[in-house]
Amino acid sequence: MAVHLQMVEEVEQGLITTDEQAWARMAELAALDLPEPIQPFAAYVGSFLTTVGEMAAAILAVGPIDAYTAKSCADTAFEKAGTSGYTGVEDGKQDAFRHAYWNVLMSRDIGTSQAKKVADIHEDYNPGTALANEMDLWNNSVGRNIWSAYPSSSDDSNNALVTETKSKLNAGLMKYIKNGAIVWTNA
Template sequence: MRSNSLKSLAVGFSALAVTVGGFTGTASAGTTAPQPKLHWEVSAALDGQPGKAVRSGYPGGMNEAEFRFCSVPSHVSICNKASDHAKKALAEAQRRYSGSSLHNGRGDAFRHAYWNARMTKDMGAGTAKGFADRHEQTPGQPAIEKKMDLFNNDKGRSLDPKPSSYPDASERCSYKARHGQLRIIRNGRLVRS
């Protein structure tokens, strides 16, 4: 998990431009009604090649696995939800934690757990795991950071009993972060939060 992992996911979605066989916010040749639009900005056919997924000016954040998944029209609602949950998890982490804690510290651990708790509540554990696992396939991500993120993602998905609300999930993930139930990186080692 690079320092911009979930932050880039939340912000990076806004820079994504996708078109898949006329799958845009405007009607394409041969269609009469607008097609579903991604939550983030979607361009009309790019480079004159409808049907081809394209990233334009994409700064990072969504890796190839996520991009391929989100380029499938039937996955758009999942990607929109994951993006929304990532933004809200980031905002809550920034509200609760500060500074270096937001990179490989408690704030970061909380953010990953809370993002997955939110996705699980909204989409189910299997869908949340699929998206979160794809997010951790970022090339160049240090192995220890990937291990930390996968652990914390799992803790967020496996809250028991299931959270009754997003605020309940937030409180429970924060408790886990404060009481050593999540993982952080300290002095190059994976340790309890």
């Protein structure tokens, strides 16, 4: 995973701008035999796309640049969810916000089709309960729909998109788990 984390940083910094550059840099970094941090299979170690298998599947599905951009979006979503004021890191409103906001950011940065591929891969590599999977898939879709309906002339900064995502959550358009059942976020 250390190679992938280094690649995310280099894409964020604009040092790598094409998939061809990314493939070459990945091979170069892999040859350095960087140490891999030990991580549980499905843990949120800061965000989404935290296992090598999940990141590799995303790279194969959408290419290195979009996969690393998706990881950067995941990190941002995780950070913003933590300061959102919502509770429930797992299966609560904070989780609903994180999934939707991640998909909003990915849709803006890599397109809704690529965002769906990466989000679906994440769910495949991190299976939860049937209720949690239903909730996550719903909220991922809401996030992509938020971006699709977002006026192109509007402010598309991260803060503006946080506000938009929160407004949809507060309006009850997302789902979370409460007392063992999926409920709307305005409940």
